[in-house]
Amino acid sequence: MVKSIGKYFIFLGTLFTNRESFRTYARLFIDESVKIGTDSIILIAIVSVFMGAVTTIQTAYNLVSPLIPDYVVALVVRDMVLLELSPTIIGIIFAGKVGSNIAGELGTMRITEQIDALEVMGLNSASYLVLPKLLATLFTFPMLVIFSAFLSLFGGYIAAEFTGVITPQAYTFGIQNELNEFMVTFAMVKAFVFGFLVATISSFMGYYTTGGALEVGKASTSAVTNSVIAILAADYLLAQLLAQYLVSY
Amino acid sequence: MIEFNNIEKSFGDRQVLKGISAVFKPGLVNMIIGASGTGKSVLLKCLVGLEQPDSGDVLYDQREFTHANRLEKIEIRREIGMLFQGAALFDSKTVEENVRFPMDVLTRMPLDEKLDRVNHVLSRVGLENSNDLMPAELSGGMKKRVGIARALANNSKYLFCDEPNSGLDPQTAILIDNLIKDLTVEYNTTTVVVSHDMNSVMEIGDYIMFMFEGHKVWDGAKEEIIGADEKAFNDFVFANNLMRTLKEQMK
Numbered sequence: 001m002v003k004s005i006g007k008y009f010i011f012l013g014t015l016f017t018n019r020e021s022f023r024t025y026a027r028l029f030i031d032e033s034v035k036i037g038t039d040s041i042i043l044i045a046i047v048s049v050f051m052g053a054v055t056t057i058q059t060a061y062n063l064v065s066p067l068i069p070d071y072v073v074a075l076v077v078r079d080m081v082l083l084e085l086s087p088t089i090i091g092i093i094f095a096g097k098v099g100s101n102i103a104g105e106l107g108t109m110r111i112t113e114q115i116d117a118l119e120v121m122g123l124n125s126a127s128y129l130v131l132p133k134l135l136a137t138l139f140t141f142p143m144l145v146i147f148s149a150f151l152s153l154f155g156g157y158i159a160a161e162f163t164g165v166i167t168p169q170a171y172t173f174g175i176q177n178e179l180n181e182f183m184v185t186f187a188m189v190k191a192f193v194f195g196f197l198v199a200t201i202s203s204f205m206g207y208y209t210t211g212g213a214l215e216v217g218k219a220s221t222s223a224v225t226n227s228v229i230a231i232l233a234a235d236y237l238l239a240q241l242l243a244q245y246l247v248s249y
Numbered sequence: 250m251i252e253f254n255n256i257e258k259s260f261g262d263r264q265v266l267k268g269i270s271a272v273f274k275p276g277l278v279n280m281i282i283g284a285s286g287t288g289k290s291v292l293l294k295c296l297v298g299l300e301q302p303d304s305g306d307v308l309y310d311q312r313e314f315t316h317a318n319r320l321e322k323i324e325i326r327r328e329i330g331m332l333f334q335g336a337a338l339f340d341s342k343t344v345e346e347n348v349r350f351p352m353d354v355l356t357r358m359p360l361d362e363k364l365d366r367v368n369h370v371l372s373r374v375g376l377e378n379s380n381d382l383m384p385a386e387l388s389g390g391m392k393k394r395v396g397i398a399r400a401l402a403n404n405s406k407y408l409f410c411d412e413p414n415s416g417l418d419p420q421t422a423i424l425i426d427n428l429i430k431d432l433t434v435e436y437n438t439t440t441v442v443v444s445h446d447m448n449s450v451m452e453i454g455d456y457i458m459f460m461f462e463g464h465k466v467w468d469g470a471k472e473e474i475i476g477a478d479e480k481a482f483n484d485f486v487f488a489n490n491l492m493r494t495l496k497e498q499m500k
Binding site for chain 1: 297298299319320322323324325326327329331333334335337338339340350351354355403409
């Protein structure tokens with residue numbers, strides 16, 4: 001375990017040392033950004049709409065009191081979506097979709113000697129293969145989180161419209177009321193951290209795959225499992241570190 | 250010229266290479282042969298830097314490689330072309346992109362020049378008009394030929410081939426062997442071929458090095474094989490009926 005963590009940090013170091021030229025990465029970065037973004041956008045859209053709708057309905061049923069105005073439901077939904085649901089749940093989905101893809105791709109390249117071929121050519125294979133994926137993830141994942149938050153709030157509106165748990169007017173008023181802008185910053189910090197963890201952990205698992213097809217499958221599974229654990233641990237740490245600023249903002 | 254001295258390599262308690270030295274000359278097909286598990290591929294990996302030997306050194310035209318710093322190693326590696334056992338073509342790239350790849354990432358050649366070079370090497374390996382095919386659309390022999398074209402695309406001075414005709418039918422295997430031989434002479438590359446196929450050895454081998462249990466047991470020209478008296482070498486070479494018959498006839 002400790003050895004693996006050490007190896008992971010050495011791996012991170014190799015991404016940034018002896019890099020290839022900027023020109024080499026530019027095209028790869030664009031390709032990876034398109035791939036990573038389009039790969040997961042449909043799934044994230046579906047999950048986000050339902051996540052918002054379900055959260056609205058459940059919150060409405062749990063806040064039934066004559067003392068609590070209806071719009072508070074929307075306010076709670078908005079805060080939950082921004083602070084937790086969009087970054088974390090979408091992070092976990094992202095790990096399952098993109099993380100397993102990255103690990104599978106690199107694992108296959110490893111066992112078919114494609115990574116060795118890059119090394120023999122004199123390229124820093126880790127940097128060449130992983131850095132564009134990492135940069136693309138850091139670029140696209142925050143956008144996916146914003147997209148998810150928007151669709152979740154839209155999902156909540158649909159639930160309000162069709163179930164009548166609160167009126168659409170109260171919902172619209174609620175999501176605009178008393179917005180603490182630091183929540184958006186908080187969500188973006190989480191998005192960057194989670195994106196970094198998914199991209200690097202998945203790449204690490206794939207890059208060091210040994211064996212055959214079975215091991216590529218195992219590497220993909222490990223990539224998802226470890227990324228999810230890392231996201232949850234980082235979520236807790238970030239909550240500890242940043243929640244105080246949320247209060248004082 | 251590739252020269253290596255006293256190469257040793259262990260994995261855990263198991264010593265795979267036990268002090269191997271040799272000199273591989275340019276313009277010749279230098280073959281490393283031996284049974285499976287004798288350390289041929291590990292030696293090849295030590296020579297190209299995919300494995301770091303525990304001791305010993307490798308020199309490329311008198312330039313230290315094993316203990317060189319990363320930049321010096323990169324400099325030498327850019328003169329190396331390698332054909333892997335499974336060809337190791339990039340799945341997501343076309344034949345043309347695969348062959349062009351070393352030039353794309355290692356040089357600043359204009360696109361026209363790169364395409365000319367791609368078409369030249371592809372025609373040289375007999376794959377004209379295959380530029381737009383994907384690796385999945387190629388047969389085993391075609392993949393190997395694209396692998397050779399990629400290895401030579403950047404004017405490599407050193408060509409390494411790991412079991413170049415494994416998994417191929419005898420006719421295609423001879424075709425690949427002859428291609429390696431022709432290109433070695435044409436481009437004056439120092440070619441190193443790892444194989445356990447005696448047909449290949451007899452077909453194209455100029456200098457043959459036989460490995461057994463991590464040691465270099467025998468080396469010489471293919472004409473000297475029949476007269477060799479090393480038991481492990483004879484057991485390996487004359488394991489098949491064809492070679493035994495040949496030996497009888499020559500006697």
